[in-house]
Amino acid sequence: GAVVSxxxxxxxxxxxxxVKIECRSLDFQATTMFWYxxxxxxxxxxxxxxxxxxxxxxxxxxxxxxxLINHASLTLSTLTVTSAHPEDSSFYICSxxxxxxxxxxxxxxxxxxxxxxx
Amino acid sequence: ELKxxxxxxxxxxxxxxxxxxxxNYSTTSDRLYWYRQDPGKSLESLFVLLSNGAVKQxxxxxxxxxxxxxxSTLHITAAVHDLSATYFCAVDIVGSQGNLIFxxxxxxxxxx
Numbered sequence: 001g002a003v004v005s006x007x008x009x010x011x012x013x014x015x016x017x018x019v020k021i022e023c024r025s026l027d028f029q030a031t032t033m034f035w036y037x038x039x040x041x042x043x044x045x046x047x048x049x050x051x052x053x054x055x056x057x058x059x060x061x062x063x064x065x066x067x068l069i070n071h072a073s074l075t076l077s078t079l080t081v082t083s084a085h086p087e088d089s090s091f092y093i094c095s096x097x098x099x100x101x102x103x104x105x106x107x108x109x110x111x112x113x114x115x116x117x118x
Numbered sequence: 119e120l121k122x123x124x125x126x127x128x129x130x131x132x133x134x135x136x137x138x139x140x141x142n143y144s145t146t147s148d149r150l151y152w153y154r155q156d157p158g159k160s161l162e163s164l165f166v167l168l169s170n171g172a173v174k175q176x177x178x179x180x181x182x183x184x185x186x187x188x189x190s191t192l193h194i195t196a197a198v199h200d201l202s203a204t205y206f207c208a209v210d211i212v213g214s215q216g217n218l219i220f221x222x223x224x225x226x227x228x229x230x
Contacts, residue, residue: 049217107218111160
């Protein structure tokens, strides 16, 4: 299957600082990328959807000024957690999809990023 | 409201036994996925089911899809310890941008 690379795999940061997470589709052009968050022992919850070249669409309850998403190219989306607090500590996973003759292709997931805010 | 319900949420099995995990969903879907997640890791794709009556098998795992009943099953045959993990089903909603709706996951523990 296609490869989605997420970086870093884990990061520890101090409260109040910002952290950037990258999500790259390595062998296909991702027209849409998704950012999910997963708390311990819970399922994945969608945070936002981003389409290349346009503003991200955030799910209800997700602060767009805190979780900045940029999808500047068809192969790269970034999630920046601004002014991080301990409650932002979580596992963040990106997913990427393309379109083939108008149909959505299979969803591919990155390796995830474990964020710990101390 | 879109719902994807998985059961059971916890499953403790003995090696060699068989069991089935169920995934019910509440709206029309054009694709259903099964994933495995090991602790601290991301999702590993197991199966993608595209049409009614689809059945796929890989090793000791077999997945099926009944779109009329909006039900998918993941059947485990002769479980081994290496299958211990959390299993998620996820649904692709017709007409959506492509985000998946996940079930809560089934934590499987296979004991010797």
